[in-house]
Amino acid sequence: xxxPLFDLTGRRVLLTGAGGxxxxxxxxxxxxxxxxxxxxxxxAERAAPVVEAIQAAGGQAVAVVGDVSTAEGSSxxxxxxxxxxxxxxxxxxxxxxxxxxxxxxxxxxxxDAIVSVNLRAIYFASQAAHAIMRPQGRGCIVNLSSLSARxxxxxxxxxxxxxxxxxxxxxxxxREWAVDGIRVNAIEPFVIKTEFTKPLWxxxxxxxWFDHITPVGRLGAPxxxxxxxxxxxxxxxxxxxxxxxxxxxxxxxxxDWDAFRDL
Numbered sequence: 001x002x003x004p005l006f007d008l009t010g011r012r013v014l015l016t017g018a019g020g021x022x023x024x025x026x027x028x029x030x031x032x033x034x035x036x037x038x039x040x041x042x043x044a045e046r047a048a049p050v051v052e053a054i055q056a057a058g059g060q061a062v063a064v065v066g067d068v069s070t071a072e073g074s075s076x077x078x079x080x081x082x083x084x085x086x087x088x089x090x091x092x093x094x095x096x097x098x099x100x101x102x103x104x105x106x107x108x109x110x111x112d113a114i115v116s117v118n119l120r121a122i123y124f125a126s127q128a129a130h131a132i133m134r135p136q137g138r139g140c141i142v143n144l145s146s147l148s149a150r151x152x153x154x155x156x157x158x159x160x161x162x163x164x165x166x167x168x169x170x171x172x173x174x175r176e177w178a179v180d181g182i183r184v185n186a187i188e189p190f191v192i193k194t195e196f197t198k199p200l201w202x203x204x205x206x207x208x209w210f211d212h213i214t215p216v217g218r219l220g221a222p223x224x225x226x227x228x229x230x231x232x233x234x235x236x237x238x239x240x241x242x243x244x245x246x247x248x249x250x251x252x253x254x255x256d257w258d259a260f261r262d263l
Contacts, residue, residue: 005236009034012088013233014081016068016125017095019046021194022144024053025222026092026229031059033230035090038081040064068095068121069113078128087136090233091129093122093166094144100155100199111158118162119169126173126184134180142232143170143186147248150188163188167244174242183241185232190248192220215250 008030018027019041031037031054039054039061041047047063054061062084066077082088097117099110126141133139145166152160166186173184191197191210210219228245231237246252 003236006230006234007034008090008230008234011035011090011233012038012082012085013090013092014038014040014064014078014085014088014129015092015094016040016077016121018092019043019050020094021196022192022222022225023092023094024050026094026225027061028054028057028059029226029230030090030233031061032057035060036085037061038064038085040066040068040077040081040095042067068125069116071120071124074121074124075128078125078132082132088129088132088139089136090140090142091125092142092144092229092233093125095121096144098156098159098196102155103157106158114158115162118159119165122166123169126169130173130177130180130182133182134177136181138181139183140233141173141182141184142229143167143184145170145186145188145244147188147190147246147251150246150252170244171242178241183232183237185237185240185242186244187225187228187232188244188246188248189220189225190214190246190251192222192224194222213251213255214248215253215255218249220247220249 013030013035015023015027017023018039027037027039027050039047039050044065051061051063064077064080066073068074068077095117129141143166146163148156148160149163149167170184170186211217
């Protein structure tokens, strides 16, 4: 029997950037729990396979296509999602990009491109979602931040700054919109094994380093995000807002640094 606290039956959910490895897994997870899902990505070619997989499994999903790198585009994607779903109960801001460069090589164009997608898009998508959810008296926004909001690796300075901004924005939205019945929370994953993060773990010695630095002995998989995201989007977290769940395999609890000497 499905626990009613975690039941998402009939919830209207828009996921931005859902054509990728993380977003597609979360979209399927919502659909499997009864939600009506709008899968957004920059192109129909990226969104369509996710929609088709959900529909083939008996779920309800539609595609939403749009460029969120501008404030207008981001707001329009949210309005499109609400139109095709007949309303909006949950927004999952999952869109994100990165350009890995040493700080001295980052150009203004690099900076603007990353900030426009990773922070500005989330800001104005949330603003548009608030306008739709406020008359309902309820709603939920979940932001995909990153553990790099707390500490950073080389070559991701702009990405890390935007994720710190997402975590901070989560608190600001939660504080201002609680009176409207809208909860806003975030997750901060450590490295999740996808093509997006392969530059970090793709070489054997890097993989072994990550396996040692992470107390549970492995990096995360996209499926490791499902429990926390479903929790934050469901009635199980009805008294939770302005919070960030760290998903890091125990890294921030501490690591056995002596174990690295033999690597």
